[in-house]
Amino acid sequence: MTIQEPAVARPAGRPRSEKAEKAIIEATLDLLGEGMGVSELSIEAIASRAGVGKTTIYRRWSNKEDLIVDALATLKAPLPELGGTSVRDDLISLLGAMRAEAGQPRSRCVMNIAMSEADRYPRLMERFVERAITPRREAMRAVIERGIASGELDPGLDVDMGMALLSGTMLWHTKWGPEGELDPGLPERVVDVVMAGIAARP
Structure with missing residues (x-):
């Protein structure tokens, strides 16, 4: 008789969530980079480019401006570790x-x-x-x-x-x-x- 190992449950949704967030951020930056102004940029356009539904975006950001802030912030290089000696x-x-x-x-x-x-x-x-x-x-x-x-x-x-x-x-x-x-x-x-x-x- 073979004893089967118990199945290990995978965390639901986390990898997919990170993938969706990355796609949304990239879509926002792409559209802005192509010349679309903030006023022209819409959640619908971002969702279409990212391949997600609008509800996926609204679960993470309450409005367009918050999403743009987070997207622009990803363009900033991380603050370096400072040695403090000089x-x-x-x-x-x-x-x-x-x-x-x-x-x-x-x-x-x-x-x-x-x-x-x-x-x-x-x-x-x-x-x-x-x-x-x-x-x-x-x-x-x-x-x-x-x-x-x-x-x-x-x-x-x-x-x-x-x-x-x-x-x-x-x-x-x-x-x-x-x-x-x-x-x-x-x-x-x-x-x-x-x-x-x-x-x-x-």
Whole structure:
């Protein structure tokens, strides 16, 4: 007599749920990347592109704006682990994340579309900034403030100005600089040029 092993029940729905969410996010980014504006984008169009029903989308997102925020947030590179030993190294790591996300083929197009409609959808942009931009600002602020406290940076440095010099220069290169792949050494070059002006004097 053969004793059969008891059947192991599989978790119901989880893999399928993750697959559906990925398809919905990708469909949203594809449609935006193809030039469809936020106002034109509809749940029906997203569902059709993703191959899911509208109810599948509404089970996860209560409205179109929430879905777009989550989709845009996936274009942001994860915050890097910061060593904390050198302000210069940590700033290079943070700007390296900006370079990485700018290197995604659809990032430039999608983000330009989103930003151009910020006035029409202020809540959308407010939530996107809260979720994707603010953590990066806080990380950079913490590094600069640490540099001031340690004596690596000018004690009289305006922190907001330092942040603007660093992120603004990277933004210029990623949005308005020459087409093509960004120089891998760009974050290091930007940090070195800016630190020449904000580093503590001997």
